[in-house]
Amino acid sequence: MTTSNRTFDIAVLPGDGIGREVMAACLELLSASETATGGPALRVTTHNAGAQYYLESGEALLAATLDACRAADAILFGSMGWPDVRFPDGTEIIPQLDLRMEFGLYAGVRPIRWFPGLPKILTDERARDIDFVLVREQTEGLFYARGRGEVIDNREAYDTMQITREGTARASEFAFRVAERRRARRGSARVTCVDKANVFTSMAFFRQVFDEVAAKHSEIGADHAYVDAMALMMVKKPWTLDVMVTENMFGDILSDLAAGLIGGMGMAPSADIGDTHALFQPAHGTAPDIAGQGKANPCAMFLSAAMMLDWLAERHDEPQLEVRARLIERAIEATLESGAAFPMEFGGSANCADMSRAVIAALPDAM
Amino acid sequence: MTTSNRTFDIAVLPGDGIGREVMAACLELLSASETATGGPALRVTTHNAGAQYYLESGEALLAATLDACRAADAILFGSMGWPDVRFPDGTEIIPQLDLRMEFGLYAGVRPIRWFPGLPKILTDERARDIDFVLVREQTEGLFYARGRGEVIDNREAYDTMQITREGTARASEFAFRVAERRRARRGSARVTCVDKANVFTSMAFFRQVFDEVAAKHSEIGADHAYVDAMALMMVKKPWTLDVMVTENMFGDILSDLAAGLIGGMGMAPSADIGDTHALFQPAHGTAPDIAGQGKANPCAMFLSAAMMLDWLAERHDEPQLEVRARLIERAIEATLESGAAFPMEFGGSANCADMSRAVIAALPDAM
Numbered sequence: 265m266t267t268s269n270r271t272f273d274i275a276v277l278p279g280d281g282i283g284r285e286v287m288a289a290c291l292e293l294l295s296a297s298e299t300a301t302g303g304p305a306l307r308v309t310t311h312n313a314g315a316q317y318y319l320e321s322g323e324a325l326l327a328a329t330l331d332a333c334r335a336a337d338a339i340l341f342g343s344m345g346w347p348d349v350r351f352p353d354g355t356e357i358i359p360q361l362d363l364r365m366e367f368g369l370y371a372g373v374r375p376i377r378w379f380p381g382l383p384k385i386l387t388d389e390r391a392r393d394i395d396f397v398l399v400r401e402q403t404e405g406l407f408y409a410r411g412r413g414e415v416i417d418n419r420e421a422y423d424t425m426q427i428t429r430e431g432t433a434r435a436s437e438f439a440f441r442v443a444e445r446r447r448a449r450r451g452s453a454r455v456t457c458v459d460k461a462n463v464f465t466s467m468a469f470f471r472q473v474f475d476e477v478a479a480k481h482s483e484i485g486a487d488h489a490y491v492d493a494m495a496l497m498m499v500k501k502p503w504t505l506d507v508m509v510t511e512n513m514f515g516d517i518l519s520d521l522a523a524g525l526i527g528g529m530g531m532a533p534s535a536d537i538g539d540t541h542a543l544f545q546p547a548h549g550t551a552p553d554i555a556g557q558g559k560a561n562p563c564a565m566f567l568s569a570a571m572m573l574d575w576l577a578e579r580h581d582e583p584q585l586e587v588r589a590r591l592i593e594r595a596i597e598a599t600l601e602s603g604a605a606f607p608m609e610f611g612g613s614a615n616c617a618d619m620s621r622a623v624i625a626a627l628p629d630a631m
Numbered sequence: 632m633t634t635s636n637r638t639f640d641i642a643v644l645p646g647d648g649i650g651r652e653v654m655a656a657c658l659e660l661l662s663a664s665e666t667a668t669g670g671p672a673l674r675v676t677t678h679n680a681g682a683q684y685y686l687e688s689g690e691a692l693l694a695a696t697l698d699a700c701r702a703a704d705a706i707l708f709g710s711m712g713w714p715d716v717r718f719p720d721g722t723e724i725i726p727q728l729d730l731r732m733e734f735g736l737y738a739g740v741r742p743i744r745w746f747p748g749l750p751k752i753l754t755d756e757r758a759r760d761i762d763f764v765l766v767r768e769q770t771e772g773l774f775y776a777r778g779r780g781e782v783i784d785n786r787e788a789y790d791t792m793q794i795t796r797e798g799t800a801r802a803s804e805f806a807f808r809v810a811e812r813r814r815a816r817r818g819s820a821r822v823t824c825v826d827k828a829n830v831f832t833s834m835a836f837f838r839q840v841f842d843e844v845a846a847k848h849s850e851i852g853a854d855h856a857y858v859d860a861m862a863l864m865m866v867k868k869p870w871t872l873d874v875m876v877t878e879n880m881f882g883d884i885l886s887d888l889a890a891g892l893i894g895g896m897g898m899a900p901s902a903d904i905g906d907t908h909a910l911f912q913p914a915h916g917t918a919p920d921i922a923g924q925g926k927a928n929p930c931a932m933f934l935s936a937a938m939m940l941d942w943l944a945e946r947h948d949e950p951q952l953e954v955r956a957r958l959i960e961r962a963i964e965a966t967l968e969s970g971a972a973f974p975m976e977f978g979g980s981a982n983c984a985d986m987s988r989a990v991i992a993a994l995p996d997a998m
């Protein structure tokens with residue numbers, strides 16, 4: 265394998281609460297793994313943004329920061345938002361939603377996989393085989409209503425869900441690409457369209473567009489499930505799930521449910537991917553209850569960084585970044601499986617710094 | 632206790648698929664329990680409706696049946712709908728949604744309780760203490776869009792969510808009444824408003840109206856959760872949940888999730904309650920995969936009938952109907968705990984008729 269000397273610019277937004285803590289740990293791990301594998305360098309620039317920054321500066325996300333994100337090769341994001349820190353109109357400070365819209369990050373990719381060593385949440389032994397990917401459409405759906413809803417006469421309020429052909433097609437195409445990669449690894453793959461086509465016009469349209477996309481990917485299986493039935497299926501037989509694509513709001517609910525199946529948000533990475541930009545962020549929030557105490561589980565942040573490396577590797581044809589992503593994953597797996605460090609989130613004694621140290625220490629053996 | 636000679640008229644709609652099977656079993660149990668307790672009689676009138684009836688007659692729900700439901704003291708409902716049986720415009724045949732609107736059945740009451748003998752789905756021992764009630768608002772929310780959505784130029788589709796002050800207030804009041812009853816039994820109670828107030832205007836309005844109602848019930852605790860966080864909480868710590876009230880679509884998703892926590896839909900009863908009418912129905916559907924084979928678990932249907940008896944008891948001040956409801960519940964509990972019959976749904980060998988026979992046989996000891 266040839267060694268590349270390229271450098272990739274990463275815009276880093278730690279944000280608020282435990283976002284800052286897990287990001288600090290993650291940057292150490294990224295740097296240690298870069299030393300271990302060699303190859304492309306990451307040049308990290310950190311930007312202040314979020315609810316605390318809003319309190320200090322009067323702005324949640326500077327235009328300059330947005331520009332830096334636009335210019336960077338990828339965005340690495342901690343978490344943002346804080347209880348009771350709000351804009352004058354009462355809405356919460358959640359710049360991650362603005363970034364999704366601003367950069368057209370239409371595919372919210374939320375992989376859920378059980379790792380040996382993790383607590384078992386479900387009694388069924390097959391829960392060890394949980395390994396699925398939820399693709400959440402992220403630029404329309406019910407979230408189209410954000411900033412557009414209205415209350416009439418303090419008597420009734422309306423919010424409108426939008427489903428477009430283009431939006432549904434690109435999210436569905438993305439899901440089939442994910443399935444294609446899984447098929448290469450596992451022999452077969454299937455994409456499930458999760459909707460509520462039995463009740464809503466927009467959801468029947470979502471299903472129709474999905475079916476059109478599915479017809480172009482006959483090598484991948486395709487099926488449908490109503491969102492309520494899928495919520496049940498996730499609890500009853502999550503090991504049978506493969507790739508799913510769904511509307512924005514449904515995806516928000518199902519992805520938290522799914523994270524619960526593997527123990528909680530501390531193991532759930534996510535990627536917000538568009539055609540030109542991408543942002544990588546743990547699925548958890550700022551966790552005000554434990555923020556500032558160094559207790560957070562940084563694994564979701566680490567796994568999100570690995571997703572970033574994979575995305576850069578594919579986009580820029582830099583296979584060594586993929587090697588680095590696998591290295592990080594294997595080091596996390598080894599740490600959890602051996603119990604070298606076990607997160608406080610799951611009743612272990614390892615705080616954020618302990619987890620980071622242990623995963624870094626596991627890198628050489630994971631090579 | 633005085634014995635009443637009153638008769639209550641029950642409109643029975645078995646519907647499609649396993650709805651018919653569990654309803655037949657339920658009517659036997661209702662009759663046996665009436666013999667056992669004495670007191671008010673139920674006069675049952677059965678009406679044909681649903682997808683199969685639509686195929687035979689060209690109508691899914693006759694006006695005469697609607698009138699009979701309106702005139703009855705309560706409606707007992709199996710399940711309706713069948714894959715690929717659709718109205719000419721492509722929508723599914725789901726008269727239960729029409730009935731909710733027609734009779735203003737605004738409170739979808741979905742109690743979730745683990746019974747000794749049931750399979751344990753979650754590894755945590757505290758899952759034995761799962762005992763909560765989800766109140767789903769059922770006349771507006773996203774379902775307001777049903778029949779109103781539109782596809783424009785085959786390019787984009789819109790569906791609008793409606794939240795009214797009146798609708799939110801009555802669902803919230805209902806939830807506090809449920810909590811009041813639980814407080815009488817358990818010493819304390821709490822209602823959680825489940826919304827997405829951080830993103831949607833309508834959901835912030837929902838929370839605001841909930842808070843106004845909560846202020847009138849200071850003896851009951853009140854708090855809030857975002858719907859995604861609640862989906863996670865249901866998997867992580869469902870034993871900490873008490874009473875919840877939420878928007879129609881959110882409630883649809885969360886109630887299926889919740890049923891999964893106690894093994895599946897076969898143990899999940901539901902009641903659709905309005906100010907003048909009420910309908911009682913197992914939370915499961917017609918289950919085309921097992922319909923016609925007599926394999927369905929009738930317990931959710933039985934528990935729904937018990938909810939009907941409770942509702943009639945309270946409404947008409949007939950405490951003996953409440954006695955009958957408790958008798959049915961205890962007979963189900965005894966059957967499952969002793970293993971006298973164990974549903975095929977959970978890997979047991981008891982089919983629908985076996986379950987019904989065993990629960991009826993358990994009535995005398997449960998008195």
Ligand SMILES: CC(C)[C@H](C(=O)O)[C@@H](O)C(=O)O
Binds near residue numbers: 345361829830
């Ligand atoms: C913070 C919140 C607005 C956000 C969302 O609802 O999308 C979060 O829950 C997520 O899943 O990324």
Ligand SMILES: CC(C)[C@H](C(=O)O)[C@@H](O)C(=O)O
Binds near residue numbers: 492725
């Ligand atoms: C059949 C379907 C339309 C219905 C709903 O979505 O309300 C069902 O899922 C329910 O929960 O009662």
